[in-house]
Amino acid sequence: MTNADTHEDIIYPSAIPFVLVHLACFAAIWSGVTWQAVALGIALYWLRIFAIGAGYHRYFSHRSYSTSRVFQFILAVLAQSTAQKSVLWWAAKHRHHHLHSDTPEDVHSPRHKGFFYSHVGWIFARRHDTTDLVKVEDFARYPELMWLHRFELVPAVGLAVLCFLLAGWPGLFIGFFCSTVAVYHATFCINSLAHVRGRKRYVTGDDSRNNWLLAIFTMGEGWHNNHHAYQSSVRQGFRWWEIDPTFYILKSLSFLGVVWNLKSPPAEVLRNERRLGARVINRAAEQLAASFNSERIALAVAAALHSAELSAIRDQLIDAGHRAAEILPSLPQVPSREALLAEARAMFARTPSLDEIVDRAHNLLLTSIGQRLASSVPARA
Known part of the structure; x- marks a missing residue:
């Protein structure tokens, strides 16, 4: 539009x-x-x-x-x-x-x-x-x-x-x-x-x-x-x-x-004990993931690593056999699942589907960070 x-x-x-x-x-x-x-x-x-x-x-x-x-x-x-x-x-x-x-x-x-x-x-x-x-x-x-x-x-x-x-x-x-x-x-x-x-x-x-x-x-x-x-x-x-x-x-x-x-x-x-449907979980996860600035996190990762390390991560991220969820959690600049869980508890009301929301949001955040890193870091020669 x-x-x-x-x-x-x-x-x-x-x-x-x-x-x-x-x-x-x-x-x-x-x-x-x-x-x-x-x-x-x-x-x-x-x-x-x-x-x-x-x-x-x-x-x-x-x-x-x-x-x-x-x-x-x-x-x-x-x-x-x-x-x-x-x-x-x-x-x-x-x-x-x-x-x-x-x-x-x-x-x-x-x-x-x-x-x-x-x-x-x-x-x-x-x-x-x-x-x-x-x-x-x-x-x-x-x-x-x-x-x-x-x-x-x-x-x-x-x-x-x-x-x-x-x-x-x-x-x-x-x-x-x-x-x-x-x-x-x-x-x-x-x-x-x-x-x-x-x-x-x-x-x-x-x-x-x-x-x-x-x-x-x-x-x-x-x-x-x-x-x-x-x-x-x-x-x-x-x-x-x-x-x-x-x-x-x-x-x-x-x-x-x-x-x-x-x-x-x-x-x-x-009693607020009903598990949420997939659509509500996805929307809540998107809200939770959006509360973390993936662009700023990607820049922090890039600033903390040497160019060779950064190029290696980029090569892994663009490799179809690897996923951001397998590569990025080990980096200290990337928010952990526990960090997202703490934010979720502050953002949302009590729900038995909180873990599902956090897992989905963590994957969304890691994917977003990975896409930014893969697109912004020059490929290794």
């Missing part, structure tokens, strides 16, 4: 409606503030935060429970009233995010794209405008959801009109626009802030974190590291003290038969 490709990313005209929604909140200065409008705004904030968490996220993205076609549609309409694009677009992007979380392919990673882009900028990126319906083919088969996908703003416009009819101009500007902006940024903070600030109970191969403050404002979505550790769980607050109102409501609805088949994390996950 060229620099030109990366810098044509944001479609600025498409951001204009988003900016106007924010500016509309200031119209309350003209319309005035009524208690009816404030109550409406507060109610709509919590109702739609629930719809985002229970609908867009836990149901449409992760299938963490089952429900009827009617309630499925109600959830989709409520969630789409937030003007966060269609249910199919949202779920497809979120499923892609979990496949590539905090890698260069992630659609909104603070690690690779910066905080502002992960918070809001990515939404206006040209390459993210389309919807990969293959990723959500389980829901794209429903005509009513495809209708919502084609006419994604109908629920939001309908709700705005209803707010005006119920509480006049204050109802529109405070009840609808202010609550919509609040829902925007509470939701977006999970993509941005929950990958930057908080605690990591589980090794997930990404930067997801548990953030208690976000959990309050998002009805449980802030337990983000828990979620990345077991994505299909309907409950994201794994401990009794981790408040998760979205789960409590869904549990109550299950008693009424509105939802069912609520998925829970296995006991070994809750």
Whole structure:
């Protein structure tokens, strides 16, 4: 990808409606503030935060429970009233995010794209405008959801009109626009802030974190590291003290038969005793190896050895019959496995797969150092 490709990313005209929604909140200065409008705004904030968490996220993205076609549609309409694009677009992007979380392919990673882009900028990126319906083919088969996908703003416009009819101009500007902006940024903070600030109970191969403050404002979505550790769980607050109102409501609805088949994390996950999958181990190993500067280590090795010794090591490294893991560990400048283990214990939460992560990271680091040495040292005559 060229620099030109990366810098044509944001479609600025498409951001204009988003900016106007924010500016509309200031119209309350003209319309005035009524208690009816404030109550409406507060109610709509919590109702739609629930719809985002229970609908867009836990149901449409992760299938963490089952429900009827009617309630499925109600959830989709409520969630789409937030003007966060269609249910199919949202779920497809979120499923892609979990496949590539905090890698260069992630659609909104603070690690690779910066905080502002992960918070809001990515939404206006040209390459993210389309919807990969293959990723959500389980829901794209429903005509009513495809209708919502084609006419994604109908629920939001309908709700705005209803707010005006119920509480006049204050109802529109405070009840609808202010609550919509609040829902925007509470939701977006999970993509941005929950990958930057908080605690990591589980090794997930990404930067997801548990953030208690976000959990309050998002009805449980802030337990983000828990979620990345077991994505299909309907409950994201794994401990009794981790408040998760979205789960409590869904549990109550299950008693009424509105939802069912609520998925829970296995006991070994809750106890942090489950062995990690190969993908998570590889990602964690890459993070651990990257914490050591292989270029600086290679330069230290080169500076410590005589030219003849260096040439001999180079010849060994380029020999197909030798591997860096067999040649480099004996050099004092190269970090030992024990050094990587100590760093891993400082970087990661407790996991039974720590040794596998360290072994993989040690091999990655030795390979990187070996490649730098082999390419930078002149061959022996």
